[in-house]
Amino acid sequence: MSDRPASPLGTFDSVQRALDAAEMLAAPTADALKNWAASDSAEAALFVDTDPEKADTAVFCETYGVPLEASANCVIVAAKRGGETTLAACVALAHTRIDVNRAVRKHLGARKASFAPTETAVEETGMEYGGVTPLGLPPEWPLLIDEEAVRAPYVLVGSGRRRGKLILPGSALARLPGAEAVPGLAG
Structure with a gap:
């Protein structure tokens, strides 16, 4: 009998506790897991x-048999108001789209909100x-x-790298530092 955990979704050759895979995660993600108050x-x-090479959502889900309803995307948004720009992260299931122009903009009290440039997202995260x-x-x-x-019940999110993903209970997302569950963020 193996002491390796089984994935609650999808078909993967290698599944392990994320805390045991720190070297496979981006440094901020590994640090966040290690220091998460919700142990x-x-x-x-x-x-x-x-x-x-198969990290993009649609290809990933098809390759590994993960329903879009169980895969979550994390995007970085730049919200502007009065010359100030605030960066924020938004998480939604892959079969939906984040409502940046209304829900995000209104929630952040911004005049304008848009997806942050790729270079900004990579550099800042x-x-x-x-x-x-969303971890880290x-x-x-x-x-x-x-x-x-x-x-x-479970969501699949990035690991901070294109190689590998994290699977955790959806309820755990709300326990991340600074997290706020927002009704109607995506549709």
């Missing part, structure tokens, strides 16, 4: 090793494009999570 959530997180995850973001950033993602 039971950190313990529940799994790491699945995957092909970085310390993560790879295509692997950005700058603590001062708002972390807006669509309620549907929080209600999902």
Whole structure:
């Protein structure tokens, strides 16, 4: 009998506790897991090793048999008001779209909101494009999570790198530092 955990979704050759896979994660992600105050959530997180060439959501889900309803995307948004720009992260299930122009803009009290440029997202998070995850973001950033993602039994999110993903209970997303579940963030 193997003491390796089983993935609750998808088909992966390699599944292990995320805390045991720190070397496979982006440094901010590994640090966030190790220091997460919700230690039971950190313990529940799994790491699945995957092909970085298949990291884009649709290809990934098809390749590994993960329903779009169980895959969550984390995007970085730049919200502007009065010459000030605030970066925020938004998380929603892959079969939905984050409502940046209305829900995010209104929630952040911004005059204008748009997806942050790729270079900004990569530089500010310390993560790879295509692997950005809500675990390990700058603590001062708002972390807006669509309620549907929080209600999902399990969600698959990035690991901070294009290679590999994390699987954790949807409810754990709401326990991340600075996280706020927002109704209607995505549709």
